[in-house]
Structures are given as structure tokens and as C-alpha cells.
Amino acid sequence: MSKSLRMWMLVLALVAMPFVASALSEGPGVTAEQAMALLVDGNARFVRGDVIHPNQREDRRKGTSLNGQHPFVTVLSCADSRVPAEILFDRGIGDVFSVRVAGNVAAVDEIGTIEYGVEHLGTPLLVVLGHTQCGAVTAVVKGEQVGGNIPQLVAPIVPVAERVKAAMAGQEMNAVVAAAIEENVWQVIDDIFKGSPIVRHLVQEGKLSVQGAMYVLESGTVRFMGKHPAEERLLAYTGGPGGH
Ligand SMILES: [Zn+2]
Numbered sequence: 001m002s003k004s005l006r007m008w009m010l011v012l013a014l015v016a017m018p019f020v021a022s023a024l025s026e027g028p029g030v031t032a033e034q035a036m037a038l039l040v041d042g043n044a045r046f047v048r049g050d051v052i053h054p055n056q057r058e059d060r061r062k063g064t065s066l067n068g069q070h071p072f073v074t075v076l077s078c079a080d081s082r083v084p085a086e087i088l089f090d091r092g093i094g095d096v097f098s099v100r101v102a103g104n105v106a107a108v109d110e111i112g113t114i115e116y117g118v119e120h121l122g123t124p125l126l127v128v129l130g131h132t133q134c135g136a137v138t139a140v141v142k143g144e145q146v147g148g149n150i151p152q153l154v155a156p157i158v159p160v161a162e163r164v165k166a167a168m169a170g171q172e173m174n175a176v177v178a179a180a181i182e183e184n185v186w187q188v189i190d191d192i193f194k195g196s197p198i199v200r201h202l203v204q205e206g207k208l209s210v211q212g213a214m215y216v217l218e219s220g221t222v223r224f225m226g227k228h229p230a231e232e233r234l235l236a237y238t239g240g241p242g243g244h
Helices: 003-024 030-049 058-067 108-120 135-142 152-166 173-195 197-202 231-235
Strands: 071-077 096-100 124-132 209-216 221-226
Touching: 030 124, 030 173, 030 209, 030 221, 058 197, 071 108, 071 135, 108 124, 108 197, 124 173, 135 152, 135 173, 152 173, 173 197, 173 209, 173 231, 197 209, 197 231
Parallel strands: 071 096, 071 124, 124 209
Antiparallel strands: 209 221
16 A cells, blocks of 8 residues: 555544544434443543544534434533533534533432433433532532522432431541532432433333443543442332323
């Protein structure tokens, strides 16, 4: 093979790469495993610093405005300005159905939005993404005074903080906060299953995978935590709006 031919093949491969990533994210039929691979690959690019910014150009904007959105993942993450899902997974327009709220809690508004993502838009993957240094969880663990509507917002985190503090009595505060942030991810998944017959049915039918994850601000890495260790128990919940 001539040197110039090899060079042209390399150029073609580099040009085609964003389109391959883009094609994978399009439309129905993406599996939870493929969706997870897109997130893992995108976060690896982000951490390495070789981002490709897929689906952020005019053609993608026009395409999704004409053909509608077909995101491959629903992500519930914190409103923290350091945790923008599209950036840390190196994705673009129409890829991530993104739900953001302080402490990545799942009350009725969040669960309703998640249901739109997983049922109406049919994303095969739901990721509950906590993050290190989460201010909402930290405030609850430390018992900081908060006003306005915030006490009601962070109410679901209170039992998490109490549980972790009781289990880690006497341990250093940073360790307790870190454990509470992780435990909060599991509690949020629990709250979603409890509050959503739609999510339970989709998981039972094998159409949806619900995964916990932790974004490490300091390194840029997303650590996937897997599905809830007691998912079978969560699937046995009854009730919730439209439930049985
Ligand atoms: Zn946070």
C-alpha cells in the first residue's frame, strides 16, 4: 500500500469517526449496553482531553428539529454547574434526556420527567448520577440551616444522611459525606422504583436498565456503580400513580 493511500485511509477514518458515534446514538433500537458504551467512551475522551463534540453542529440541530429527538439515555444528575452531562460524556444535541435538580433527588416532577424519557422517548438506559462534593447532600449531612423552598427539596436526602451518620458514628466528616453521596444514589433509584410503575414495568420487560453512577469532579471520571443491589426487591413494589 502506498504511503499516500495509507494517509488517505487515516484521514477517512478520522472524518468518519464522529459520524459512526452519531449513527450509533440515533433512533430506536439502541440497547442499554450500546448506550452505556457511548457514555463510557465519551467520558474516557473527556478525561483524556481528546473530545470530539459529536452532534453539536448545525446539521444535528436541523435534523433533530425536523425528525424529533431520539436520545439514547435519560440521566438524572445534580444542578451543580460542574456536572453538565453532555460535556462530561462528550455528547451533543438530542443525545441525552437530561434531568437536573439539586442533590439529584427524585420527587414527583423528576420522576414524571424520567417517565417521559424512558417510556415516551424510549431510552433503554436510565443513569442516576451523583457527584463528589455535592453541596445538597453535604448541607443535609452537616445539618446546615437552609431556607426558602430548600428544606422541602432536600427532604428525601434527610433519611439517607441519618442512616449513614448512624452507621459511621465517630468517623471523619469527609468520609461520612462521601458515603452519604453514594448512598443517596441508591436511595434515589429506590425512590424512582417506588414512585413509578412505568419504570418497574419497563425494567421487568427488559426494555430499561437503571444504573447508578458517580462523577468524580477531581478527575473528571464517571464511575459506574451498576444496578441497585436490591433491584429485585424494588421491582416488587406496588402502587404509585397508575400502579397496581
Ligand atoms: Zn450536587
